[in-house]
Amino acid sequence: MFEIRVICDPADTDRVSDALSQAFTVGPVRQHPTRDGKALRLYVTADHHSNTGPWPDPETAYALAPNIISEIGWTAQTAADKPFGTRLPRDFWLRKAAVLDRIALKDEADGFPGDAAEIATEAAERLMDLDDAAVICDPRHYVRQQYAHWTKHQ
Template sequence: MFEIRIICLPSDAKRVLSGLSETFTTGAVRQYLGRDDERIRLYVTAEHREDTEAWPTPDEAYALAPSIVSEIGWTAQRAREALWPLHSTDVREFWLRKAALLDRIALDDGTASVHTDAPELALNAARKLREVDRDGDGRHWGSPYWPEHAEAIANPRAYVRQEYAHWAKHH
């Protein structure tokens, strides 16, 4: 169990607490005036939810993936073709495969204890994929977590693995 302190405008309190309850199992909320008399301080005890489903492991997600070298070639070719703006399915496939590629490189670097910018690049590409899926035409898998879900927001690279695992099985 842990405690969360939130300082916000009174008009934002309900929305903030609703978002917390989607992510955590929350206890009673204690509310106090803020020091500036405009905002309020909320204190809430929380625990990680037991009902969240597990993300696919990297081994599960990338079991059907082509080699990293092959994916680098595919991604570079699509970027070089500069067919922007692509059709929505092409944009999604590009960002899905690019995010998965960068995630795999970051995982390999972590296993080899090599410090590169791959984790940051993987995170940025994962966030871009979530953005594409959130604003797109609903072609994402979204099971168990859709792009707007708090778990997907908190774990963008895990979201990539979820989406890639589904895409690889059905592509």
Template sequence: MFEIRVICNPGDTDRITAALADTFTTGTVRCLPSRHDDRARLYVAADHKSATTADTPESFRQDPETAYALAPSITSEISWTAYHSVGRPTGALLGREFWLRKAALLDRVALAEDEDQSADAVELATEAARRLIEFDRAGEEQYAGVPHGPDHPDTKAKPRGYVRQEYAAWQRHQ
């Protein structure tokens, strides 16, 4: 395992992060402003890819079963999110883990719903995904951003795919 530091233009971060993920097995990408100019600093924990690596981040965006394979039961996640939101009606002081787990929970509920009843569940899951994306854009905590960061056009087009990508990356590091 090693860490890679890249200093680049902010508009290139998604492309560079994706290229690093294609070449290495990467962990969470930390994106910070440069100390002296308008550039971005990327820090990525990486390791050499093995020939048998089948769990690429791109697959998590497409496959909810893979992204949520190690997730606790829906009932357990409901209890966890309820417990952590007590006394915080506006969501004040809730960290990224809360917003990620809540978005993943609502995504899983929407996936499990009957097609006839899923409109509300899909809407709630999409809104929770957008809340996570807003949180990640604010840069308060780290996000994986592989293959797409919170500012990427695919993230805006498929916010629930972003949740699956981020949940799978988070779960791998638990």
């Protein structure tokens, strides 16, 4: 994520804003006049576009996923099989984040307030850190996108 500042003629602000949104994923554009009042300063938080496609809904993302109990077992066994201090592969972190997201989704649908959503978000953020993913999104949406992509290529 990065910040962009543009100084432009007030008549060009819409054109500049449109160009920025086509080139990057952007937040709201903040406008401030220059000190002389003849131009505008535009500030926008931006990030590179994700090139892996749109955010799938949970049903689409997890359509090919094994049942939750099976995934918990796979995650626990994979972690147990690795010697302490050994780096676990990306697939482990993706599947772990996905199963935690699925548990949180089930709890949310059942109306159970708890910490499942927080734990799922933390696991998703871990995956984003591992991927060095510099995208502006809900971390759990990122997991769903990556999981859907991963299952289609397995």
